[in-house]
Amino acid sequence: MTMKTETTRHSAITRTVPVRLFGAFRQFGDPPVVDVPLPDRARVTDLRSGLAEHYAGNDNALSLLRASAFATDETVLDDSDPVPQGRNLSVLPPVCGG
Amino acid sequence: MTMKTETTRHSAITRTVPVRLFGAFRQFGDPPVVDVPLPDRARVTDLRSGLAEHYAGNDNALSLLRASAFATDETVLDDSDPVPQGRNLSVLPPVCGG
Amino acid sequence: MGKLATGIGVDLTEDALDPLTALEHCSAPGHGAADLFIGRVRDINQGRQVRAVSYDLHAVLCRNVFIEICNQAREQWGETINLWLAHRYGRLEVGEASVIAAASSRHREESFRACRFLVEEMKHRAPIWKQEHYIDGDSEWVQGHALCGHG
Amino acid sequence: MGKLATGIGVDLTEDALDPLTALEHCSAPGHGAADLFIGRVRDINQGRQVRAVSYDLHAVLCRNVFIEICNQAREQWGETINLWLAHRYGRLEVGEASVIAAASSRHREESFRACRFLVEEMKHRAPIWKQEHYIDGDSEWVQGHALCGHG
Numbered sequence: 001m002t003m004k005t006e007t008t009r010h011s012a013i014t015r016t017v018p019v020r021l022f023g024a025f026r027q028f029g030d031p032p033v034v035d036v037p038l039p040d041r042a043r044v045t046d047l048r049s050g051l052a053e054h055y056a057g058n059d060n061a062l063s064l065l066r067a068s069a070f071a072t073d074e075t076v077l078d079d080s081d082p083v084p085q086g087r088n089l090s091v092l093p094p095v096c097g098g
Numbered sequence: 099m100t101m102k103t104e105t106t107r108h109s110a111i112t113r114t115v116p117v118r119l120f121g122a123f124r125q126f127g128d129p130p131v132v133d134v135p136l137p138d139r140a141r142v143t144d145l146r147s148g149l150a151e152h153y154a155g156n157d158n159a160l161s162l163l164r165a166s167a168f169a170t171d172e173t174v175l176d177d178s179d180p181v182p183q184g185r186n187l188s189v190l191p192p193v194c195g196g
Numbered sequence: 197m198g199k200l201a202t203g204i205g206v207d208l209t210e211d212a213l214d215p216l217t218a219l220e221h222c223s224a225p226g227h228g229a230a231d232l233f234i235g236r237v238r239d240i241n242q243g244r245q246v247r248a249v250s251y252d253l254h255a256v257l258c259r260n261v262f263i264e265i266c267n268q269a270r271e272q273w274g275e276t277i278n279l280w281l282a283h284r285y286g287r288l289e290v291g292e293a294s295v296i297a298a299a300s301s302r303h304r305e306e307s308f309r310a311c312r313f314l315v316e317e318m319k320h321r322a323p324i325w326k327q328e329h330y331i332d333g334d335s336e337w338v339q340g341h342a343l344c345g346h347g
Numbered sequence: 348m349g350k351l352a353t354g355i356g357v358d359l360t361e362d363a364l365d366p367l368t369a370l371e372h373c374s375a376p377g378h379g380a381a382d383l384f385i386g387r388v389r390d391i392n393q394g395r396q397v398r399a400v401s402y403d404l405h406a407v408l409c410r411n412v413f414i415e416i417c418n419q420a421r422e423q424w425g426e427t428i429n430l431w432l433a434h435r436y437g438r439l440e441v442g443e444a445s446v447i448a449a450a451s452s453r454h455r456e457e458s459f460r461a462c463r464f465l466v467e468e469m470k471h472r473a474p475i476w477k478q479e480h481y482i483d484g485d486s487e488w489v490q491g492h493a494l495c496g497h498g
Contacts (some may be wrong), residue, residue, distance in 0.1 A: 175496050311382075
């Protein structure tokens with residue numbers, strides 16, 4: 001029980017990470033970068049939840065977020081990946097170049 | 099019998115037609131146009147035979163001729179086609195544009 | 197403008213795209229063939245009359261993705277082929293070029309296939325988005341292909 | 348330079364081929380895609396080092412064949428596509444363009460297919476011949492595809 005409390009305390013919000021917005025995310029009136037609160041040792045799925053809280057009540061944004069991916073400047077991330085430290089993070093809506 | 103003689107007489111050489119040379123035919127030292135003697139009511143196969151006589155003894159030219167087609171300015175001809183009257187005629191070696 | 201391996205050129209720019217730059221890059225004494233694709237802003241999309249399109253892209257990641265796509269094309273069609281992939285961003289009027297892809301190679305088969313590959317992969321994988329501006333004054337972000345994580 | 352239907356352009360010329368002319372022809376407000384192919388003189392063919400190539404062609408028939416090929420492409424991929432097919436003749440040095448084919452259309456699939464079609468049909472059907480000049484001073488007419496009669 002004490003252990004579990006400890007774990008919970010370790011998973012509490014300990015930092016915020018800046019997430020750059022692209023494409024259709026630009027239409028919701030946010031600045032180009034949104035700070036998302038994250039628990040320690042967060043995974044990308046936590047980043048997604050954090051951004052979902054930012055968009056709470058905005059059904060269009062939440063729907064877009066479900067279809068979007070997170071990425072560093074080097075690669076697109078899986079939801080199960082740890083949130084990389086010291087890297088630029090972005091949220092990428094479905095793409096349509098060309 | 100008389101009929102047959104008549105027919106033969108009608109098939110005798112009655113004209114020559116100019117045939118333009120292209121591609122590898124240019125290498126045998128001919129002028130750009132060769133006059134080929136033709137029987138009346140000639141078909142393209144007769145044109146081929148006439149040009150073969152022109153190249154008698156030149157195995158390279160005869161081999162090239164076998165792989166070549168005859169054409170007007172509008173279309174490539176079949177050997178069974180009549181030789182068109184009043185049209186420019188050409189002999190076309192295998193092609194390799196591009 | 198970026199080059200990784202010799203023979204691979206990628207570019208992300210606000211300036212007009214130049215097909216001659218692409219064709220110059222995609223040429224070599226041993227290359228008998230070059231294929232070049234241009235994507236341009238169309239006047240009508242899904243029944244709506246378009247006046248212009250604004251392209252948004254993630255420049256750093258996009259550049260990396262472009263290079264990755266080019267490297268994969270070389271793995272498939274040979275290390276000696278030359279490749280060019282460039283995309284414009286900002287606001288483009290109807291008729292302006294948004295993307296140019298090009299490939300050159302010894303024989304034409306590889307050029308056609310590699311050029312097509314660059315275009316298809318770019319459309320599915322590159323972090324690029326477009327917002328259409330319609331003549332009625334409305335604007336809308338165009339729906340696209342969801343990206344997947346690596347692997 | 349010849350045009351039959353609007354949107355079809357063919358050219359047989361001794362002058363250098365210009366890809367921009369082809370791309371300008373292959374563009375329209377409704378065309379989101381254009382594909383362009385360039386064939387160039389290669390420095391090596393079948394193991395022999397080439398210095399230059401002389402192209403010979405039957406200009407009148409060739410023009411007719413080019414137009415016929417373009418018309419057939421439109422039958423297959425739609426009357427609204429634009430097509431360009433140009434071939435140079437005379438002596439060309441290594442690296443110079445001998446042929447340019449291009450197609451533009453609403454979507455890219457038709458452009459890629461039609462452009463490829465123009466190139467393949469041109470190679471098989473157009474009355475064009477080439478003589479290679481090698482660096483050893485020798486010259487040779489290149490073997491090609493035998494033509495067949497109509498039908």
